[in-house]
Amino acid sequence: MRKFHIVLVMLACIQNASAKNPLPSWNDGQAKQSIITFVDRVTAEDSESFVPVDERIAVFDNDGTLWCEFPLPNQAAFALDEIKRMLPENPEWKDEPAVAGLISGDVASLKADHNAGLIKLLALTHAGITPDTFDSRVENWLQTAKHPRFDCSYRKVIYQPMLELLEYLRTNQFETWIVSGGGQDFMRVFAEETYGIPPQQIIGSYGKLKYELIDGKPMLTKTLDSLFVDDKEGKPVAIAQFIGRRPIACFGNSDGDQAMMEYTTIDNPRPSFGLIVHHTDADREYAYDSNPSSSGKLTTALEAAPQRGWTVVDMKQDWKTVFPDQADEGL
Amino acid sequence: MRKFHIVLVMLACIQNASAKNPLPSWNDGQAKQSIITFVDRVTAEDSESFVPVDERIAVFDNDGTLWCEFPLPNQAAFALDEIKRMLPENPEWKDEPAVAGLISGDVASLKADHNAGLIKLLALTHAGITPDTFDSRVENWLQTAKHPRFDCSYRKVIYQPMLELLEYLRTNQFETWIVSGGGQDFMRVFAEETYGIPPQQIIGSYGKLKYELIDGKPMLTKTLDSLFVDDKEGKPVAIAQFIGRRPIACFGNSDGDQAMMEYTTIDNPRPSFGLIVHHTDADREYAYDSNPSSSGKLTTALEAAPQRGWTVVDMKQDWKTVFPDQADEGL
Ligand SMILES: [Ca+2]
Ligand SMILES: [Ca+2]
Incomplete structure (x- = not known):
């Protein structure tokens, strides 16, 4: 018992040390301050706003929230x-x-005929194979393909400020989840190494798998049957289905995230937090909202933000750096 | 860095202390020994059989594996x-x-007409309501209903040896999951308190939820649409979908668990373990296998066990006590 207490004290010391400057790539301002204020509130023991560790669930959209979605969503580039x-x-x-x-x-x-063409391309590239085969194809692609504008691996067009935010939340004993319209299997190939998020905390769109014993060996095959699209109203549905617990923090960048932002922040008995990444930086990344040439349309969620109390990140103003390499040596 | 090292050493001390007699309600014998041998193998650092913490996933069936399923599965009694x-x-x-x-x-x-009657009863008791309403109905039932034979709360007809096994695995940094044919929402009401398993590690059967904003408030409604039955081949499918990682240990009690036992133990690049609870104790609980009057038919999985190397627990021989209360004061 005494030993356990010492361990807790030491863990607390370690946490305080790493928490001194938790979001170095964020400029000081309202966005950064709102994050820190929220985390301080829910972690302050003996306060009314304290949230037990088990309920510290944070959900993140992926495309345009954790990594770049231009000129095409990266998974479309893969396909x-x-x-x-x-x-x-x-x-x-x-x-x-x-x-x-x-x-x-x-x-x-x-996109014509209810995305018939896209679904055909998905069928040719994402189905009829085992998860292992799919994973190694994604892995190979990630090792060779380059982003057309930034001329680097797709693994590197991720947002340094959001990586720091993920780490900051985990340091404060949040469980960080991805809830994305992208393919669940696709994201699971790189998200653990890239974001520190294990496969079982990644929710995305998925088709049903088929299980068989073939030549005495267990075999799963990917299909597009019962396709679940984890977007818009699908996001709170998937959160309830996979997590079974209401998040207290939600991070997105488009109207596709509005339903899970609402589910997280309206009428939640716990203190809650919503944040929208607004892409305002054509120089360092892209600038888009109401009329994007790729995914990421942002109109109704942006309009709702002030009323809902959601923080809006102005990428150009609020982020000191955008991609990790800029932090070290320039992109 | 030095502080962190000290913390690790202290954590190791704590683990060793609690690991001295990890399974007190198990009689010494082949079943208990096989569990301990497996856990020692995969946690021995610097050994070829070592499995990194991230991959220590253990999956448990619920009805008949963690709690009693006679004279009816408890969820059917609830309905x-x-x-x-x-x-x-x-x-x-x-x-x-x-x-x-x-x-x-x-x-x-x-059960006639493809379970039409059962599905109708499910529709009347498990759908058309919010998850919160459903949860409080389950909670009320658990607080008042009594098991017809043991005359205690359904919360107490759980297996003490399996509780110790869950704890032992978690002490050895396994993540423990439920993968059950029972309703996901039903189990999530009590599993955290009863088994120490949080909602996000509980997979079961589920229907699609509907999400709407009603009077400006987020509202989920349970439906039976797209009903997913988490049994037989559905179990490895659900494991791939929810966890995205192959388990290394699997615990079940019926042919409905055979597919996930195979998926866990055949052709797994990691060391793996399968265990079947065989109900052989009519005095303290129930004795059944090939022809149960409730759920839990066990024939093909029992036949396959020797060839597959699965441990078979003989409840009468291997378990010192069955239910938690017996351990304290007799049931
Ligand atoms: Ca997005
Ligand atoms: Ca069972």
């Missing part, structure tokens, strides 16, 4: 690269309208 | 009690064949 990689061995794919549209550069047509 | 409780205010329910069958004691007819 397009995969089609091109596999086309020589599957020449019949050229007769697919979706693939033909892709080759001719007519990406817009993929 | 029946709920129908009876609500019937006076819903007299029209009497015209439902499922409810009429229930009142007349004809429980078998509920």
Whole structure:
């Protein structure tokens, strides 16, 4: 008992040390201050606003919140690269309208007919294979593909201030989750190393798997059956289904996150916090909101922010650096 | 760095102290020994069988593995009690064949026509309400209902040896999960307090939720849409979907667990462990396998056990006590 107490005291010392300047890539200002004020409130023991450790759940969108989503969501870039990689061995794919549209550069047509083209491309690149095969394809792509503007691995177009925020929350005994419209399996390949978030804390869109014993060995196959799209109203639904507990902090960047922001912050018996990353920095990253050329449309959630008390991050003003490499040596 | 090292040393001391007699309600014998041998193997640093902490995932079935499933699965007892409780205010329910069958004691007819009667009862008791309403109904039931044979709360017909096993695994830095055919929301009401397993580590059967803003407030409603049945092949599918990582230890009691036992133990690159609880103790609990009067049929998994190297617990021989109260004062 005494030993355990000593351990707790020492853990507390370590935490205080690393908490001295918890968000170095954030400029001083209202956004940074609102985060720190919230964390101080819910971790202050003997206060009414204290939240027990078990209930410190924080949920993060991924595309545009933790990493860049321009000029295309990174997973779409992966799917397009995969089609091109596999086309020589599957020449019949050229007769697919979706693939033909892709080759001719007519990406817009993929969205016609309820995204029929996109779903066809997903079927060719994300289904009919084992999770292990899929994972190694994603891994290979991440090791070779480069972001067209920043000319670096997609693993590096992540936001340094958000990495610090994840770490700061975990230091304060929050459990950090991803709740993204992106593919669950796709994110699980890199999120543990990149964000420190293990697979079981990553919720995304997913299709049902098929399980069989083949030649006496267990085999899972990815399918697009019962496709669950983890976006908009799907986000609070998935949170209830996977976590079973209401978050107290929510971080997003688009109207697709509005439902989980509402679910987190309205009528929550616990103190709660919502934050929107507003992309305002065309020089260092991108500037977009109501009319993005990629994903990330932000109109109604931005309008609702003042009334809801959500913090809006002005990327240009609030972030000292955008990507991790800038912090060290320039991008 | 030095401080951190001291903390690690002290944590190790604490673990050693509590590990001296980790499974006191297990009789010495092959079953107990196989558990300890496995845990020692995967936690021995500098050994080839060492498994990193992140990959120490253990999955447990619930009904018949962590708590009693006779004379009815406890959740079925809840549904029946709920129908009876609500019937006076819903007299029209009497015209439902499922409810009429229930009142007349004809429980078998509920399974006719692909479980149509059971699904109707589920719809009346598990859907069309918010998760909060459902949770408080389960909570009320747990506080008042008594197990018909043991005349105690359903919260107490849990297996003391399995509680010790959960704790032993967690002490050795395993993450313990439930993967059960029972309802996810039902288990999440009591599993944290009862088993020390938080909601986000509980996988079960579930229907899709509906999310809406009603009068400006976020509202989730339980439905039976897209019902996912977390049994048989559904178990490895759900493990891949929720955890995204292959378990190294699996605990079950019926053929419904065979697929996740296979998924855990066959062709796993890590050392792995499977264990079946065989109900052999009609005096202290129940004895059943191939022809149970409730759930829990155990034939093919029991046959496969020797070939697969799965440990089979003989409840009568291997467990010193069955329920927690016996350990203190007799049941
Ligand atoms: Ca986004
Ligand atoms: Ca069972």
